[in-house]
Amino acid sequence: MPKTFTYDELKEATNNFSEDKLLGGGAFGIVYKGVLRDGRIVAVKQQRAERKLEEQEFQKEIEIISGIHHEHLVHLVGFCIWEAERLLVYEFVSNKSLHFHLHDYGNISENDKEILDWKKRFNIAVGTAKGLVHLHDVSAGKPRIVHRDIKSANILLDEKWEAKVADFGLARSILAGKTHISTEVKGTFGYMDPDFFTSGIRLNEKSDVYSFGMLLLELITGCLPLNKIQPPDSDNEKLAVKAKPMLRKAVKDSNINVVYTDPKLGKFDKSAMFLVVHCTAACVCYPAGDRPQMREILEALEGKLDVRVLTERIKTMFTAEDISWNRKTLLEMLEAIKEEDPATSIG
The missing domain is CATH 3.30.200.20 (Phosphorylase Kinase; domain 1)
Structure with a gap:
């Protein structure tokens, strides 16, 4: 205790x-x-x-x-x-947050800089997934816990660059046998599950899965979910809105080259990137029922499950109507948020 x-x-x-x-x-x-x-x-x-x-x-x-x-x-x-x-x-977790190392990197001296390379980012993704799997675990009939605020600012890194999920201020428990709980809409814009946002009160683990998908996309691109993707050929769309069609195209064509990657990554392991891109696409699927469980995502990242199983449904549902996925509503919501405030939350 x-x-x-x-x-x-x-x-x-x-x-x-x-x-x-x-x-x-x-x-x-x-x-x-x-x-x-x-x-x-x-x-x-x-x-x-x-x-x-x-x-x-x-x-x-x-x-x-x-x-x-x-x-x-x-x-x-x-x-x-x-x-x-x-x-x-x-x-106390000594090595600051993932947000700091991805986005505040320019605010530290040259001597203190250490590039967050692909190996570290992939390891952070796996560690975060392990933490979420533990929260969502239903073994022994215990309640599952939904974090509700997965974002780079809440992923802390220790001296070995291992990830630790932090800040459980919005966490809620779901009793065994229940599919969801009814609760108010809270979270951080950009990471927030649009299905939960539009449904209003029905919350379950799939909201964390969506947020984890946006976190994966942040690791890939180096962009905040509310920031515009660079370079300019991104049509000036927000990352949270641009993500789904970009990822679906990568999955449909089996071509990760269509996904914008952080220039700071340099060379990266294409097989690991393939896993992360497919997992990201599966996580941000809409509606929430089409998303996998966090345990499946972890197994895919660890090579224990063929990641294409998670995205096969996406490939067969690749339609213009599906890509739009409440596009107008989400765009209006995002435009109302100040872009310079990546931690904007509601609730």
Whole structure:
């Protein structure tokens, strides 16, 4: 069970939540680096004032994530409830986020730069998939957990460049035997499953599968889901909208050369790229019922399942009408979001 910390302990650990301890933050909280009295280095997440949860809701969040133990999931060390303060204490992951290494790379000195090459990216994809498979696991009749906010900012990297899925603030559990739960629409634009967005309340694991597909596309292209693909021959479309026809064409023609790849990749393993492109196409399939389970995606990435099995249906459904997939609705939604704010969330 996670430890209950006092507010004074966490205040001391973070040097009174000093700016020089700041690791980052998003819509739901600010994260500080801390050193506990026993010497352990941790990450302390302090909820933003406008996001304060009632104690019952906060306890429910703790209940969901306290039972999660996996090498590719960030471990919860403890928590603190003091007056209006709600804080979570996680293990510290030393090598920043995938988002940092893909998109903030230009903000660090030349001496500190290390290219996120294809081998690392492929390993990150496999590690993230393993973490999600563990969340979605139905063994022993336990509830499945839907993360609901898979994105590059929530994939942390350790000193060996192994991926750890973080930030379970939007996670929800689904009891064994249930196909979905009814809940409000929340998540990050660009990564959010359009099927969940349009259905409004019906949530299951396939929403995480879609988000993982957009994460794979981000690893391939080096582009944020809300950013325009470069070069200009991309028709100036958003990555989230351009993705499906581009991937379907690659799958239909068995030609990964039609997929835009990050110039920083240089040479890459074409067989591994073939796997990732096909998995991406399967993940972003619409409607959600046509998507595979995360376990199938992992097996395909590991070479245990013929990836073409996952995309055969896509090839047979390759029509102009299918490519449009609520194109107008999604375009209008994306255009309403500020492109310079990749972490924009709702909820």
